[in-house]
Amino acid sequence: MTRLPQDPTLAADLARTIRDVADFPKPGIGFKDITPVLLDGALFRRTTDALAAAFRDAGVTHVLGIESRGFIFGAPVAQALGVGFVPLRKPGKLPHRRVTERYDLEYGSDALEVHSDAIGAGARALIIDDVLATGGTAAAAVRLVERCGAGLAGVGVVIDLGFLPWRERLKGCTVETLVSF
Numbered sequence: 001m002t003r004l005p006q007d008p009t010l011a012a013d014l015a016r017t018i019r020d021v022a023d024f025p026k027p028g029i030g031f032k033d034i035t036p037v038l039l040d041g042a043l044f045r046r047t048t049d050a051l052a053a054a055f056r057d058a059g060v061t062h063v064l065g066i067e068s069r070g071f072i073f074g075a076p077v078a079q080a081l082g083v084g085f086v087p088l089r090k091p092g093k094l095p096h097r098r099v100t101e102r103y104d105l106e107y108g109s110d111a112l113e114v115h116s117d118a119i120g121a122g123a124r125a126l127i128i129d130d131v132l133a134t135g136g137t138a139a140a141a142v143r144l145v146e147r148c149g150a151g152l153a154g155v156g157v158v159i160d161l162g163f164l165p166w167r168e169r170l171k172g173c174t175v176e177t178l179v180s181f
């Protein structure tokens with residue numbers, strides 16, 4: 001993980017703007033609400049520009065956004081890099097043939113799906129989401145990329161929660177985060 005030199009005040013501006021909501025969606029969770037970032041057009045733009053800049057020389061051919069906040073940040077990153085966008089969706093949303101990868105949550109499990117013809121050999125995927133917490137969601141996205149036979153450029157997120165074990169889950173992956181809590 002490297003820090004991004006192009007916009008030295010970005011981390012502080014994000015930290016100031018992201019809203020902490022205690023006990024949402026359940027007791028004990030400190031929710032990082034990115035909607036105030038989206039409300040600030042200049043900061044939203046700097047955020048997606050920084051994620052694109054971090055991977056500009058990484059040979060990215062497709063940006064994969066994780067439903068749903070990964071769509072908000074991933075689509076502008078794809079446009080900034082001049083590459084296609086691929087939605088990684090929750091089960092039952094994609095209409096065409098798909099690959100499914102399940103992952104464990106604190107209680108129960110969830111899954112991500114991708115259209116099986118969206119990426120393949122020769123593709124180099126950049127996975128984008130808003131928050132890295134345990135890393136389970138992003139690790140499932142990495143497994144989807146591998147199962148499609150594509151390469152991985154890396155994982156880019158706005159926020160990482162440094163006290164949670166996402167680094168272990170994403171060992172060997174290039175990870176760029178804009179602000180750590």
Ligand code: AMP
Pocket residue numbers: 029030031032033066067068069129130131132133134135136137138166
């Ligand atoms: P994880 O799989 O634990 O890394 O969780 C990452 C996914 O859950 C991302 O898609 C986030 O949007 C969401 N998420 C997890 N923890 C938080 C949090 N504290 N605040 C906001 N979103 C979170």
